[in-house]
Ligand SMILES: Nc1ncnc2c1ncn2[C@@H]1O[C@H](COP(=O)(O)OP(=O)(O)OP(=O)(O)O)[C@@H](O)[C@H]1O
């Protein structure tokens with residue numbers, strides 16, 4: 001399976017989601033490859049910090065530009081390829097969308113995100129012409145931790161015009177532990193925060209099924 005964590009909004013939690021899902025699935029015994037398709041190399045640097053700390057290995061490859069062939073080739077060798085494509089409309093994002101089974105798109109229910117979704121919907125349409133089985137799921141990310149359903153309602157409203165984009169039940173909330181984990185080369189499931197751990201486990205269950 002090829003999971004692309006992408007979108008045109010910078011800083012929306014894409015690399016955080018990609019790295020955290022990679023750790024959870026590796027812990028579950030899945031053969032995971034993290035494909036870093038962002039020229040900023042945030043995911044690769046996270047892997048380097050991970051390796052320096054001698055944490056369990058997450059395989060990682062870097063490829064920028066056209067990533068279609070690389071993603072497909074890696075998908076023959078690994079059970080799960082997670083592609084982190086950076087936060088803008090790019091060759092990496094577009095070519096990964098043609099290879100992906102699922103595009104997971106972290107969003108915040110803000111006007112800035114709404115504006116990028118409009119354009120993303122166009123790009124998704126083009127990708128689907130070449131990859132008809134591509135599924136697309138938005139996910140509310142960096143939502144405030146105070147229990148509230150407002151952001152869910154807002155996101156639903158925001159996505160109502162785009163029936164091709166589903167909305168994940170899982171929400172990744174804004175928690176300092178995600179920033180700490182990124183800096184330490186860890187997934188939150190390797191850290192001491194039960195709420196963040198549960199969040200990522202639920203997200204993994206929703207995307208990949210319980211296993
Ligand atoms: N759920 C969260 N809670 C708190 N901080 C977060 C969360 N998700 C991401 N961050 C922080 O926000 C910053 C941007 O996150 P991240 O790198 O995952 O975003 P991105 O979408 O990959 O950005 P880019 O578009 O630059 O690739 C990082 O400092 C990260 O630690």
Ligand SMILES: [Mg+2]
Nearest residue numbers: 014015042086
């Ligand atoms: Mg990133």
